[in-house]
Amino acid sequence: MENRSVSEDDVLAQYRTPVDAAIRATFDARGDLPLYGMLQYFMGYIDETLRPATGVAGKRIRSSLLLLIADLFGGAPSALDLAVAVELFHNFTLIHDDIEDNDVERRGRPTVWKLWGVNHGINAGDAQAFITTQHLLKAAAVDPASARASLELTDHFLQVVEGQYLDFELADKPLTHPNVTVDAYLEMIRKKTSVLIGTAVAAGGVAAGCDAKVRDLLFAYGESFGMAYQIADDMSSIWGSVEETGKQAYGDIVERKKTYPILYVRDHTNEPRLVELYSSAAPLSDNDIQEVVAGFDRAGACEATKALGRTYVTQAHEAAQSLPLPQQSIALLTGLVDSLVRFPPYTHAAD
C-alpha cells in the first residue's frame, strides 16, 4: 500500500501549475504592499527577503484534487477559482495555526509570525481569508452549480475553524479527562482536516454538474482520504524524521497532542509511565521523548494506529469504486490515496 505510483503523483502534479499561476496572479493584482509579500512567502513563491524563490511550499493536494475531479466529470468553468479558494483557505488556516501552536517552522521554512511577528501573522492571514472570498464570489457568479459549490465550500470552511476549536479543547484537557476520547479525537480531525478534503473533492463534482448522490460519494471519498491522511500525518510526527516531515521533530509529543497513539496506549495497554509523562506540565526532555517513543513501540501503538488509518483508506477506496466513472479513473482515485497516505516505515522523503 505504501508503494508510490509515479503516474498518480504526476496526474495530480499537472494541476499544481495552474493553481500556483492563479494564486500568484491574484497576489500580484493586489500591488506590492509587503503584506502580500508575506503571503507569497508562505506559498513559497518568494524567500524571506521577499526575493523570488525557486520552489513552491506545499503540495496543493486539495486544489489539485478539486481540478482533477472537475475534469473527470466533464469540466467546470469555475473550477480554477474554486480550487484557488480552497488552496488559499487551507494556507490561511496554516498561517494562523502556526501562531496558535507556536510553531516556528513549516515545510522546512520559518513561519510567518516567526519572521514578522504575531500581529503581522494574524493580519496577513486575514488578508488571505478575504482573497479566498473574492475567488468564491467569482466562482459563484459563473453558474448556479458553481454558486452551490461556493456556498458548500464556505460552510465547510467554517467546520474547519470549528475543528480548530475542538483541537484547543482537546489540548487543554488532561489525558485522563473523561472527554478526551478516541471519538473526540476523530471528530476533531474530521472537522479540522478531512472535511476540507471532502469538500474540495465534492466541489469539483458539484461545479461540474454532478447530482446529489455523486456529490455525497465524492465527499465520502475525500473525507475518508482526509482521515487516513491526518492519521498518517500524526504518525509521521512520531515515527518520521524532520527531513521527511519538514516540521519540528516529535512536535506532537513535545506538545502532548492527544493523537491516536497515546489514546491507544492509555486505553489498551498498561503504560503508567507514559500516561504520567503526558499528564505532567513540565517540558519533556529528550530522554522523556525517547521514553515515550519506546513505550509506543512496546505497546504496539504504531501497528494499531496504522490499522485505524487503513480502515479509512479502505473506505476511501470503496467510495471511489461506487463513482460513475470509467475503471481507469477509479483506479487513479484509489491510487492517489495509496500514494499520498504513507504509513511507517518510510522508504523515501515526503515532498
Place this chain on the structure above:
Amino acid sequence: MENRSVSEDDVLAQYRTPVDAAIRATFDARGDLPLYGMLQYFMGYIDETLRPATGVAGKRIRSSLLLLIADLFGGAPSALDLAVAVELFHNFTLIHDDIEDNDVERRGRPTVWKLWGVNHGINAGDAQAFITTQHLLKAAAVDPASARASLELTDHFLQVVEGQYLDFELADKPLTHPNVTVDAYLEMIRKKTSVLIGTAVAAGGVAAGCDAKVRDLLFAYGESFGMAYQIADDMSSIWGSVEETGKQAYGDIVERKKTYPILYVRDHTNEPRLVELYSSAAPLSDNDIQEVVAGFDRAGACEATKALGRTYVTQAHEAAQSLPLPQQSIALLTGLVDSLVRFPPYTHAAD
C-alpha cells in the same frame, strides 16, 4: 455642529433591530459550540458566562447606513445580507485588532482574547470572517447588482486589512522617522476606517441599482464621513473620558499612536519634551500622560485637529448634497454626520 438630532439617530436606530436579529439567527444556525458563544458575546447578545445579556455592544453604524441608503434608493432584496456582512466584517476586525493592540477592554467589556485567550480570539475571528463570506455569497446570488456590491465590499474589506498593516508600520516607526507623516496617517485611517464606511454606503446604493456616478458620490460621502469619524474618535482618546469612549483612558497616548495631534505638535510647534516623550520606549507614567495632554492643549492641537476633522465633515456634506435625492433625505444624511461625529468639548456620553 455638535448638536445632536434625536430624529436622525432614531432613523439609524430603526435599522439596528433587523441587523441584530439577522446576526443572532446566523449564529444560532451554527449550533451551540462555545466558539459561537464568543462571537455572540462580542456582539453583546450574551455575557461572558454565555448567558443572555440585556444590551447590544456597538452602534451598528455601518450596517444601518447601508440599509438606510438602500431604502432611500428604492430598496434592495439583498440589502440585509450585505448589511450583516459589513457588520460582521467590522466586528471580526475588532476581535483581531484587540489582540494586536493588546486591548483588554472594548465597549466597556473585556475583549474576547482577554476572556478566552489569544488562540480562541484568533480562531473566533476566523469563524466570523467566513460567516461574513456566507452572507456575501447569499447576497451575490440575488441579482447582478447585488453580486457587484458583494465583490466591491470584499475588495474594500481587503483595503481595511491593508490599513491595519499600515497602522503597524506607522506604530513601529519612531515619531521622527521621515515616513511618519500626516499623509501616511491619513492614508492609514482612510483604509482602516473610512473605506469601510464608504463601501457600506456605496453597497446600499449599488444593490438598489444606482449608476456609477451615484455610487461614487455615495462612496465619497461615506469615506469623508469615516475620515471625520476616525479623527473625532482619535480625539476622544485624548480629550474624552472612559465613560464616553468605553475604552482605556488615554489609550492612544499610552501606545504612542501617531494620530494627528502629536503630528501637528511635531510639525507646527516647538514642544521638544512631547517629542521626547513620544520617542522614548519607556512606559509613560500618569504624570507623563498629563504632561502630554497639557502640551497638546498649549500647542492648540485640539483646535487644529478639530479643524482637520471639520474639513471632512464639509466634504461629506457636499457629497450628500450632490446626490439625486429629495432635500429631506439629504438633510438626513448631512445630519447623521453631524450627529455621529462629535468633537470636544463633549456634552453627553457616547452610546
